[in-house]
Amino acid sequence: MRPAPNSTPDSIDIFCRVIDNLGDAGVCGRLTHQLATEHHKTVRLFIDQPACLNQILPDLAQHAAIIPWSEALRYTDTADLVIEAFACDLPDRVLTAMMKRTIPPVWIDLEYLTAEKWADTCHAIPSTHPMTGLKKTLFFPGFTPLTGGLIRERDLIAHRNRFQNNPQDQTSWRQAHNLPPPDPDCIDGSIFCYPGAPCAALFDDLSTYSRPVRLFQPVTHDYGQETRGALTLYRIPFLSQKDYDRLLWTCDVNFVRGEDSFVRAQLAGRPLLWNIYVQEEQAHLVKLDAFLDLYTTAFSEDLRKTLAKTFHLWNEIHQTDKLWRWYLDHLQQLTEGANRWSVYLEMQPDLSDRLLEFCKTL
Amino acid sequence: MKIAQELRPGNVVIIDKAPMVVQKAEYNKSGRNAAVVKFKFRNLLTGTNTEAVHKTDEKFEDIILEAKEVTYSYEAGDMYVFMDEEYNQYELSKDDIEDQLKYLEEQMQFEITFYEGKPISVTPPVKxxxxxxxxxxxxxxxxxxxxxxxxxxxxxxxxxxxxxxxxxxxxxxxxxxxxxxxxxx
Structure with a gap:
């Protein structure tokens, strides 16, 4: 049964299909974990490739039920809240079970993150689904108070601050992951990008930089270390979400991609470069510009244009400008802006709070 | 059946057993997000307005209503007056034609739609x-x-x-x- 109005749901079902990378699973796993551990909800994650969670969220099964989602799925007992993540299309048998429930569940369609303005006006409008009669609501994660916000655990910022202010913690963590200790003479960065990202041009440029640059790149194979001029590249094993946060926190700059690592890098309070998921008809560039319109306001005016240009550069295969040195030359000012942006995000309720608050309004 | 992307102001669909006329339809598409349409509907039984957001591929049961060609004549206060070939005049409110105001010009051709004999909306030419x-x-x-x-x-x-x-x-x-x-x- 769904709880009375003005209360939040007790049980939550999240449905997720892994499309091509780990991003969808990463976001759904993170949300599942947070709803179960912080909000004490009974959560079931229905996912078509549960094995991909083993590495990134190894303890998730201790807090929530992870249920393989296949054609053979039997689904009869619907939760108070059903989250259909990233347009994964709920099967008919799930919809039928939802329709049969005495009090219908809250049905949320959790969409991909976007900074585009239209998401502000389309977010969280309960709409009667024409074929089932159930109320369905599109929920858009985003960066403004008018959207669904971002996933951010309650203690994340406190943990981050402690870690960033404690060099010994950083050294210990690095040692445990076979990484060199922090060195004030070096610039450290993490790099996680799609195969189309212009890494070769980036590495060329950094190899002739005036200070040593160390890049830490989580990969699934071919681990090792390679030095070219000023640049040393460390190919390290994939990290859990918890350890990946620490990698972001300990670096001076983070190259990230997609959605989950992109959000975590913003919450790291350090400068970032975003490799966006490529779409047909260059639709991703509209999304990139929408983000930059918001993000760059956290930076001093003289940096904004060039900063936006570096983001575009990181999403082009053909490199025409050598802006990476500019980026590293301005790391201190960029860090100040990245901190301001993080504080702006921290001031807002996170996605799980907004989601549960929204359920109260129905 | 029509999918959300095909619905235009003036179309009438059945939602939760009620006839709802589309007053406004805003199409939005983005990178990885599903394209969505934000609608403003009016319930033809109760007269109440509702906002809704649907994915473009969601299916709706539509109903075919009586329609005829008209020409936009003039604005009278809050009402907009359209005229057919036999000089019959039909008035629609600003709410009824909100989504068409951006193209509205005198003598412009529209198709006017009726529900139970009452004009409820106008549709402009496709181009x-x-x-x-x-x-x-x-x-x-x-x-x-x-x-x-x-x-x-x-x-x-x-x-x-x-x-x-x-x-x-x-x-x-x-x-x-x-x-x-x-x-x-």
């Missing part, structure tokens, strides 16, 4: 030609048509056009999506 009254100058050399900018129509409505479009140009617009189609020669 209309309008003059650009303001837009920023184009950057030199860009003739690809891929770089877009905003341009203002006489109604004040702003539309995305290729960078090569200039003030005074006449452009063809698809009224179903409010998208630029071509520049008229």
């Amino acid at each position: 209309v030609v309008r003059e650009i009254i303001y837009t920023e100058p184009a950057a030199r050399g860009d003739t690809s048509g891929k770089v877009m900018k905003f341009a203002r129509l006489p109604s004040g409505y702003e539309i995305q056009v290729p960078a090569f479009v200039e003030i005074g140009d006449k452009i063809e617009i698809d009224t179903r999506t409010d998208e630029y189609v071509s520049r008229m020669k």
Whole structure:
């Protein structure tokens, strides 16, 4: 049964299909974990490739039920809240079970993150689904108070601050992951990008930089270390979400991609470069510009244009400008802006709070 | 059946057993997100207005209503008056035609729709030609048509056009999506 109005749901079902990378699973796993551990909800994650969670969220099964989602799925007992993540299309048998429930569940369609303005006006409008009669609501994660916000655990910022202010913690963590200790003479960065990202041009440029640059790149194979001029590249094993946060926190700059690592890098309070998921008809560039319109306001005016240009550069295969040195030359000012942006995000309720608050309004 | 993307102001669909007329339909598409349409519906039984957001591929049961060709005549207070070939006049409120105001011009042809004998909406031609009254100058050399900018129509409505479009140009617009189609020669 769904709880009375003005209360939040007790049980939550999240449905997720892994499309091509780990991003969808990463976001759904993170949300599942947070709803179960912080909000004490009974959560079931229905996912078509549960094995991909083993590495990134190894303890998730201790807090929530992870249920393989296949054609053979039997689904009869619907939760108070059903989250259909990233347009994964709920099967008919799930919809039928939802329709049969005495009090219908809250049905949320959790969409991909976007900074585009239209998401502000389309977010969280309960709409009667024409074929089932159930109320369905599109929920858009985003960066403004008018959207669904971002996933951010309650203690994340406190943990981050402690870690960033404690060099010994950083050294210990690095040692445990076979990484060199922090060195004030070096610039450290993490790099996680799609195969189309212009890494070769980036590495060329950094190899002739005036200070040593160390890049830490989580990969699934071919681990090792390679030095070219000023640049040393460390190919390290994939990290859990918890350890990946620490990698972001300990670096001076983070190259990230997609959605989950992109959000975590913003919450790291350090400068970032975003490799966006490529779409047909260059639709991703509209999304990139929408983000930059918001993000760059956290930076001093003289940096904004060039900063936006570096983001575009990181999403082009053909490199025409050598802006990476500019980026590293301005790391201190960029860090100040990245901190301001993080504080702006921290001031807002996170996605799980907004989601549960929204359920109260129905 | 119609999918959400095909619904236009004036169409009537059945939602939760009630006939709902589409008053406004805004199409939005993004990178990885599903394209969505934000609707303003009016319940034809109760007269109440509702907002809704649906994915473009969601299916709706639509109902075919009586319709006829009319011409827009004039504005009278809050009402807009349309006339058929037999000089019958039909009045619609601003709410009823909110989504059409951006293209509205005197003597413009529309199709008017009736529900139980009452006019409920008008639909413009699929394509209309309008003059650009303001837009920023184009950057030199860009003739690809891929770089877009905003341009203002006489109604004040702003539309995305290729960078090569200039003030005074006449452009063809698809009224179903409010998208630029071509520049008229």
